[in-house]
Amino acid sequence: MQKALFDEYQRLQTGESTRAVAYLRLRRALQNLMDAGILKPGQALPSERDLASLLSLSRVTIRKALAGLIESDLLVQRQGAGTFVAERILRQFSRLTSFTDDLRERGLNPQVRFLERSIGEVTPEESMALNLSPGSGVVRMYRLRHVDGSPIAIERTLVPHALLPNPESVTTSLYEALEAHGNRPKRALQRLRAVALDEEAARHLQLAVGAPGLLVERRAFLEDGRVVESTRSYYRGDAYDFVAELKSD
Template identity: 55%
Template sequence: MEPAAWQKCLQRHLRDTPAQLPRYQRLRAALSAALAAEAAQTGVLPGERALATMTGFSRVTVRKALAGLAAEGLVRPKPGAGTYVGERIVRSLSRLTGFTEDLRERGMNPRVEFLERETGEATSEEAMGLALAPRTPVLRFWRLRYGGGRALALERTVVPRSVLADPGAVQESLYEALEQVGARPTRALQRIRATAVDAESARLLGVEAATPGLEIERRAFLPDGRAVEFTRSIYRGDAYDFVAELEARPG
């Protein structure tokens, strides 16, 4: 992000922070919000002096705010080189995107390993998730998703075969394949819960069994209301932060 864009972004988020908070907490919150924006997902932050100039805060305040972000893993200081966006991936819950698109926007190279890719008939659970009749033809994908050279997530996805006929059409990105047939989803319901990663998933993700993780269930829909995706994922808890921007209802 260019310096002018950083300044505009920080000023906007500072206006949204309570004025009664200590300055370093306000700046920490504004920087955290900026890091959740798609334009600030990778690279190096402005230096302490530049941030002080942009915000009107002292360098002591800036240093304290950056230390708080570093403690959260959102940034990592490199002596003599600056402060870099941390290795944790900050993913916004306000946009409907896929794994591949998310990582590309952050300048990371996504990679997928297919553990299963098959056709079959919907189980009762899959039929319920996709609002289909039992035994309706579906495609199933079990994928290990990589970014930055490490395994980040395991995804089990079911798609109606009436929407996507050929399982081979999905290479790196499901949403790109759906877009090719005019069936990219425009809305989704997503449930996120904490979980202890089971032994098999832990082995594939390269973490210890019972490591904290995030279990995510997504049902995605076309504009006409048809469900086109039912996915259950396990994300590494040490790699992801999910961020939601909330607004108070008027009145």
């Protein structure tokens, strides 16, 4: 595992994100190993001292990288035992579809209200999420999703500006706009977990603070491996179901 982590960290360091902040680079390297199944649920990470020695980083940097993954429930710390990959059930959905596609297939009429739609220079956090080099352009969208006039989801989306030259082309479906540019995603990694809605999400979804919701995080990729979308969505827990078809070997 240590060799895999060293190699992945070096790959990110010498790739497009060379100037990215070290703790963000380490966080992305660890997450990439989890996504690839190299770091498995329940597996112990090396100690902070060992990680610092392996990667030639300070223990403060190591601690900051791990803290972000712990906050996202991807790692857990056990007092006196160390840091472990969280025991999580990850399900791969059989089809890669957009929110709009899902609802249209159910015979519903989705609507969207844009709270933000802008273009800017990528931040260090965004550069790691999208594997972009510093100074690249990024499209930021903050959308409130409705069905029959009722709010059902709120989502923040990042897309490389090079892959979506005109954000105004996104009306209801992001994937339809990307497809028009030949950039519709071919695969995605998606995580889902139950959460208590914070004040901002609860206000937009017209629920009480702390009401149950579903947090869905998605990174979508083109066929050549480039990241085309990074989205963080909050769904009403009382109005949306995720269903997966599971088959035995």
